[in-house]
Amino acid sequence: MHDIKAIRDNPADFDAGLARRGLDAMSASLIKLDEAKRDTMQKLQEAQSRRNVLSKEIGAAMGKKDVALAEKLKADVAGLKDFITTGEEQERVQTKALLDALAVIPNIPMADVPDGKDEHDNVEVRIWGQKPGMNFEPQQHFDIGEGLGLMDFEIASKLSGARFVVLKGALARLERALAQFMLDLHTGEFGYSETYAPYMLRAEAMFGVGQLPKFEADLFKTNSGHYLIPTAEASLTNLVREQILDEAKLPIRMTAYTPCFRAEAGAAGRDTRGMIRQHQFSKVELVSITTPEQADAEHERMTNCAEEVLKRLNLHYRTIVLCTGDMGFGSRKTYDIEVWLPGQKAYREISSCSQFGDFQARRMDARCKAADGKQTRYVHTLNGSALAIGRTMVAILENYQNGDGSVTIPEVLRPYMGGLSVIKRT
């Protein structure tokens, strides 16, 4: 959510920011809505002020049992009633019109985000490791998993339809092992606080992180009116909603391992095979709540935390910064980490780390204040996947596959796999 005052003060900057996103200028229409609202407010407040004064005089007259004066004053103030009633209604309508318009406008990219139209204009910022050498033709993860007899899309479709999977035996355990490994790393070495939070949220919370109103079609909704979280970001970020935090306590760093549910509306035909794009997947998420000054450094730090997972798994990856045309709705800067998949012969997104500025904080009303400070201000929010579990499993299967169809388990995961070093067909 944008600050209308900032738009009013600097409409040209705002429109220039929108243009970088490929959007038309909106400042003029927004300012018009705002001016109409403020005009109503001024007249309304003046009338309310007069009403308050007269009402007090009525009270005083009643107290002195001067009924005649009270009745005269009542007649005086009666004329204001209609004006105030319609003014209040008008203010509500105008305020809603402005907020509705603001609610669907994406965040403005930071100055150092590269301009571009789509994913082809993203810019690589670093690359780590190298493609594994293999003396056989690498298979894709679904062929490996099905070959092991431990990954079953067919039975999953009978249970739930397309875009679901059933994992068995060592692969089911690998899912758990990956989550444990990642959580231990982030809590033990990087200072994130492990958090368990709801998987179902109210509309207000979904609005807070920017999922609503614009992306309702991407969410699953329950018959209780809740929405299933598409990412733990939604739950974790909302933990600071409607609060004024002590700045000395920032940054707050939280992590959670949760299932994620995505309707994948509009993804028909994309990644239909395998585990890359599912309605249900798990993810270890990182969320940071910071002061405005801390946000940029925290973004780099968070991205490094996500990359560290891949380093320890010895998976080749590259980190890219998304161009203005490819960024998500609420983000002002996003790094994607793409892991190399030898079976697919492609880099695929395995993590996305974004900073939102105060975009979500305004929607959630999450603020902070220095202990000695008078002024409250909005916190900054950041989140990143570290990592998506399903896609990490895909990467391990494809990168650690052997010529005989077995899969070697990365060293760091073996303690979590009961010492198992190779997954073989049983």
Add this chain to the structure above:
RNA sequence: GGAGAGGUGGCAGAGUGGUCUAUUGCGACGGUCUUGAAAACCGUAGGGGGUUCACGCCCUCCGGGGGUUCGAAUCCCUCCCUCUCCGCCA
């Protein structure tokens, strides 16, 4: 799911139609006193918004949203949440 009771400032807790500009207590901060502290005493306080170069002035907020009234913390409607008892239950 059924029945009942409640949501008031950082916390506790009054107020049930008219100087409420929200009583009081605790806690907090500043000061007086003191070598220092404690105690005592005095004083200061929140959020959002409009307007102003500024000082300031004004509007609004007693869980959220509507309504009644000249006037609402107080009355009505509605939603949310908490607590108690019953029922059910991993």
